[in-house]
Amino acid sequence: MPPKKKLRKIVAPPDFKGFKPYGTTKESIDSIDLFYEEYEAIKLADYKLMTHLEASKLMGISRATFARIYETGRRKIAKALVETLQIKTVFGNVALDKSWYLCNNCEAKFTIPKTINNHICPMCTSTNFETTTNLNS
Amino acid sequence: MKTIITSTGNDTKSQFDLRFGRAPYFCLIDDNNLDEIEFHNNYFPYSNNKAGVSAAEKALNLKVGKIISGEFGHQAKEVLDNNNVQIVMINNENCTVAEIIDRLKNNENLSKLISN
Structure with a gap:
């Protein structure tokens, strides 16, 4: 059994429930779940331009874990853009x-x-x- | 003490609103008598900013001790925290105000059972 996931601290949840593509010819749009911690990681690294080490300390996790969360978050967003998916933000493993x-x-x-x-x-x-x-x- | 449940309409059959500041109606109930239900207009659902803070101030004017909603902004939370208002977040989407009141009523019966 893998060890229990440590909760990631986040400052505030995102202000939206999700993003939906428009102008698509697709009939049905699937969705992808973006966790709050992934949103927070992308916000800290790419919007507030913090280094991964600073950001990981803020979220109370190690730098390596931060990098992994950040990576999955980016991949999810890339996947959503390329495959025309809806992005839904879901709670994930966070402590508010x-x-x-x-x-x-x-x-x-x-x-x-x-x-x-x-x-x-x-x-x-x-x-x-x-x-x-x-x-x- | 009084409780607010955020609502999308002005009767108990209307849907529970997950937003606090931009909920069109506040359903005000008395904790001592859960059948005493009033609806109050929230005037700020369409204002551009400070909807949460304005709604929090309105709630304070109504002298509530507890607010049940889906989400609170951090500014609204600060105002409510400073005034010792209990904030409850539940994420039941599609449920009516009446269903939430029923949940609270069940509690009352439960606590009566325990005290007996």
């Missing part, structure tokens, strides 16, 4: 922010403000939830 909690029961994500005393999931009242930063351990 310290303050988020993820319920293991109903998959709701939520925050717990200081004023709330009983720590339960607001959607299903289960206590089976964890912070998104602790999911690695």
Whole structure:
């Protein structure tokens, strides 16, 4: 069994759900799933022009892993362009922010403000939830 | 405490809106009485910028303690965090506001069972 994937930290998820080609003669358009971490890797390396080492530190992963995520992200985008595919952004293996909690029961994500005393999931009242930063351990 | 569910229409049969700032309606429910449902217009779904922050301010005016939506921008999140509003993100696309209220009602019954 391969080791569990470490969660990649990202600053913010992309502002869109996906990209769709237009002006194509294709009747049906398949889609490709771009993970948030791949979007973040491309953003850091090609938009913010960081080196892979700087970017990997930001995302809390090793440089080699960053390079691999970046590579798969670029390949997916290239594939989408050449094969006229839709790009959909999906969650992937990421941790968004310290303050988020993820319920293991109903998959709701939520925050717990200081004023709330009983720590339960607001959607299903289960206590089976964890912070998104602790999911690695 | 009150809860907001973002909605695409002004009745409980309408679809849950995954966007917070640009949701056309806020469904306001009372946590103590889940049958008390009000709908409030969100005035900012078509404004070009600051839709999330304006919506967050409107939510604060309505004195809510919890907001259920699909996504929140980081500016809106900051405003809500600073005012101790609980943010809940669920990614059930195609579900109605009534279905979400039902989920909350189930919780109430559950917690009553536990306390008994």
